[in-house]
Amino acid sequence: MRSCKDISFLVSQSLDRKLALRERLGLHLHLMMCNACRCMADQMKLLQAASLHYQITEGLESHSAQQALSREASDRILARLQQAARERSD
Amino acid sequence: MGEAADNSAFPEPDPGRWLQDYGDVLYRYALQRLRDSAHAEDLVQETLLAAFQARASYSGRSSEKTWLIGILKHKVVDFIRTQVRESTVDDISALSDKGVEHDIDDLFDARGFWVRPPRDWGNPDAALHNDEFLAAFEACLARLKPALAQVFALKELVGQSSEEICRELGISTTNCGVMLYRARMGLRRCLDVQWPGGNSKGTK
Numbered sequence: 001m002r003s004c005k006d007i008s009f010l011v012s013q014s015l016d017r018k019l020a021l022r023e024r025l026g027l028h029l030h031l032m033m034c035n036a037c038r039c040m041a042d043q044m045k046l047l048q049a050a051s052l053h054y055q056i057t058e059g060l061e062s063h064s065a066q067q068a069l070s071r072e073a074s075d076r077i078l079a080r081l082q083q084a085a086r087e088r089s090d
Numbered sequence: 091m092g093e094a095a096d097n098s099a100f101p102e103p104d105p106g107r108w109l110q111d112y113g114d115v116l117y118r119y120a121l122q123r124l125r126d127s128a129h130a131e132d133l134v135q136e137t138l139l140a141a142f143q144a145r146a147s148y149s150g151r152s153s154e155k156t157w158l159i160g161i162l163k164h165k166v167v168d169f170i171r172t173q174v175r176e177s178t179v180d181d182i183s184a185l186s187d188k189g190v191e192h193d194i195d196d197l198f199d200a201r202g203f204w205v206r207p208p209r210d211w212g213n214p215d216a217a218l219h220n221d222e223f224l225a226a227f228e229a230c231l232a233r234l235k236p237a238l239a240q241v242f243a244l245k246e247l248v249g250q251s252s253e254e255i256c257r258e259l260g261i262s263t264t265n266c267g268v269m270l271y272r273a274r275m276g277l278r279r280c281l282d283v284q285w286p287g288g289n290s291k292g293t294k
């Protein structure tokens with residue numbers, strides 16, 4: 001019987017590669033009997049789903065404080081772009 | 091005459107307008123993956139410069155935004171890769187060694203059972219639409235060891251395969267898997283405490 005510790009690693013592996021049949025059976029059997037590991041497996045899957053949410057929204061929304069380029073950064077970048085455009089036309 | 095300068099029917103793309111229209115979107119994309127505003131700003135600048143230089147290659151088949159994000163994504167991957175490479179070799183080998191993992195070991199007792207069993211986080215769809223959950227997720231990502239957060243970002247936020255990541259970092263698939271494991275365990279442990287939403291409905 002695999003320990004909860006082994007199972008946590010196996011759940012993580014299942015998100016990165018296809019598990020071997022033996023691993024899948026061991027995982028399935030353990031999860032049927034262990035409520036704590038079922039919660040852990042759901043948590044890890046949710047971490048992946050949450051990440052995917054960020055991939056899909058492509059920066060459309062953020063939930064941290066900083067949402068936009070600062071005025072200073074924006075001005076600095078604009079100056080650099082204008083310089084590049086001038087160099088191009090010279 | 092100005093025949094050489096006037097050979098295009100298309101209006102000259104204006105990087106200033108790109109900055110105005112997409113600057114914030116690009117910035118947020120970079121910030122979510124790098125978690126450092128100065129570096130995120132730099133990458134926005136590099137992206138717009140690169141786009142300006144490569145403007146002839148923009149086919150118009152995808153939207154400008156998608157095109158610009160595509161350029162930025164490559165820059166983000168390059169940047170994270172360099173950062174991970176610059177972490178000391180000791181750091182990487184310690185973080186990818188299955189033998190020494192104190193951050194994992196103290197979650198389990200001597201027989202490998204949970205010391206503090208993970209909580210039920212309730213309905214996953216509800217969590218994904220909950221701003222509090224996403225804010226806690228970002229906060230917990232910010233608390234991970236940088237090398238772990240970077241590998242996690244490459245895999246889950248940028249969408250690289252683990253084979254690609256291992257190859258680029260020059261570590262074995264096993265070690266790569268250990269780093270992702272530790273990142274996930276660190277995140278779920280942090281969220282188990284930080285996210286109050288799971289507490290209120292402790293379904294068994």
